[in-house]
Each structure stands twice: as structure tokens, then as C-alpha cells.
Amino acid sequence: MSSLWTRCNNCQRILYKEDILDNHSVCPACAFHFRLSASERLAMLYDDGQFDVLDHEIRPLDPLKFVDNQPYDKRLADNQKKTSLPEAVVNGAGKMGGIRVVISALDFAFMGGSMGSVVGEKIARAAERALAEKAPFIIVSCSGGARMQEGALSLMQMAKTSAALGRLERAGLPFFSILADPTTGGVTASFAMLGNLNIAEPNALIGFAGPRVIEQTIKEKLPKGFQRTEFLLKHGMIDDVVPRKNLRSYIIRALRLYLNKSA
Numbered sequence: 580m581s582s583l584w585t586r587c588n589n590c591q592r593i594l595y596k597e598d599i600l601d602n603h604s605v606c607p608a609c610a611f612h613f614r615l616s617a618s619e620r621l622a623m624l625y626d627d628g629q630f631d632v633l634d635h636e637i638r639p640l641d642p643l644k645f646v647d648n649q650p651y652d653k654r655l656a657d658n659q660k661k662t663s664l665p666e667a668v669v670n671g672a673g674k675m676g677g678i679r680v681v682i683s684a685l686d687f688a689f690m691g692g693s694m695g696s697v698v699g700e701k702i703a704r705a706a707e708r709a710l711a712e713k714a715p716f717i718i719v720s721c722s723g724g725a726r727m728q729e730g731a732l733s734l735m736q737m738a739k740t741s742a743a744l745g746r747l748e749r750a751g752l753p754f755f756s757i758l759a760d761p762t763t764g765g766v767t768a769s770f771a772m773l774g775n776l777n778i779a780e781p782n783a784l785i786g787f788a789g790p791r792v793i794e795q796t797i798k799e800k801l802p803k804g805f806q807r808t809e810f811l812l813k814h815g816m817i818d819d820v821v822p823r824k825n826l827r828s829y830i831i832r833a834l835r836l837y838l839n840k841s842a
């Protein structure tokens with residue numbers, strides 16, 4: 580198959596790649612939302628796709644000398660090479676609808692978008708930048724949760740990021756959380772659910788433990804669609820489901836509303 584074409588994993592149709600890209604990386608046949616890289620996400624949200632990358636120089640270490648089926652430092656190096664990113668989050672600053680906004684976007688391609696010390700530090704710095712500039716803050720989550728290779732140091736990021744968001748809250752600055760497929764574990768259990776608005780893309784998997792673990796623990800079959808966006812909206816876990824093509828305009832409208840600005 581030529582690289583001009585690709586198969587949608589959801590509806591199995593063979594599609595012209597350009598048609599998917601033109602449609603915000605959403606399948607034109609079945610509306611399946613393909614995963615975006617952090618850079619694609621930031622470009623899609625900011626005005627004219629223009630933004631400055633912040634905190635790019637902070638790089639992860641391997642303080643525990645952790646080895647699973649390969650050493651963590653080797654895993655980091657491989658992921659850095661694969662994604663051309665130093666870590667699993669990209670911080671951006673730019674404008675949305677003319678409003679200065681700081682955005683952190685997680686990149687699933689880098690170790691499942693997992694949160695280690697550097698991801699937590701970068702998110703905290705982005706929140707502090709927003710606070711200093713009196714700008715709204717947005718996080719786009721796409722993550723398997725805390726990074727086990729940094730053990731408790733990863734878990735501490737849940738408190739650190741939450742505390743940084745608390746400072747924004749006290750300053751009266753809006754924080755919006757956008758949940759993309761998947762958002763799980765320690766990310767769901769910290770910043771991803773702390774937004775003034777928590778909004779998700781259609782059919783995203785959102786939860787703490789995965790469905791298999793829950794089924795094995797409670798020894799019951801889970802209902803259909805459990806932990807998917809629409810189920811969570813119905814049960815009051817999130818505020819709205821927003822298709823990707825409407826996401827930018829939805830957020831700009833919400834920003835104006837929160838900042839009491841007219842269109």
C-alpha cells in the first residue's frame with residue numbers, strides 16, 4: 580500500500596491520508612479520532628497554529644537506576660529518538676482567539692504519555708507561567724498515568740501539579756482540562772480532573788484502573804461503554820464531550836465566558 584493511503588483501525592476502510600489530515604485527524608467515514616502528537620495538538624489549538632515552545636531544555640534522569648526488561652535510561656533515549664522530544668509533555672504559549680493562553684500537551688508516543696518527575700515539573704512550570712502572566716491554562720491529557728520507572732517520584736507529581744493548579748484557582752485564573760484517548764491512572768487522579776471545565780473527545784477511554792483490572796477485582800462484568808467519554812458524561816464525571824473539529828471554537832468561547840470578554 581502506498582503511504583498516501585491508510586486504514587482506519589475503527590471502520591477498517593482504506594482512506595486517503597490527506598482526507599484524514601484535512602479533517603483534524605478524524606476518520607471522515609466513521610468519525611474515529613486518531614491520536615495526535617503534542618505538537619499537532621498545540622498547532623491545532625493555537626491561532627494560525629503559531630506558538631512558542633517553553634521549558635524544552637528540561638530532560639529526564641534515571642535516579643533509581645530502574646531496570647525492567649530494559650534499563651530506564653535506554654528506554655528514555657529510545658523514546659527521545661523516536662519522538663524527537665526530550666519528554667512526554669510539550670509546553671506552549673500563544674493565543675487562542677486573541678487571548679494569551681499557556682497549554683501543556685501530553686504525547687502518548689513518548690512512553691505512553693506517562694508522568695515522571697520532568698513531566699510533573701513542566702506542568703507545574705506551565706501553571707506558574709500562566710499565573711505570572713495572568714493567563715488561562717489548559718492541559719491536554721493523553722496518558723497511561725504515572726511512570727512506574729520513577730516510582731514514588733512519579734507519584735509525587737500528582738501532588739505537585741495539583742498544588743500548582745490550586746494557585747491558579749486562588750488567583751481566579753481558569754484552567755481547562757481536555758481529555759483525549761486514553762487518560763488513565765495518576766493523570767486522571769490528579770490534574771486531568773481538576774479543570775474548571777473537564778471536557779473530553781468522543782469515545783476516549785478515561786479512568787483510573789483499566790477495565791480488566793476492575794473486572795478481576797470486583798468479579799463482575801462491566802457495563803458496555805464503561806470508562807468511555809459518553810458514559811462518563813451521562814454519569815457526571817466530565818462536563819462535556821466535544822468533537823475535535825469543534826474543540827478550538829468551544830474553548831475560545833469558554834475562555835471569553837470565563838474572562839468575561841465579548842466576542
Ligand SMILES: [Zn+2]
Binds near residue numbers: 592607608609
Ligand atoms: Zn473510520
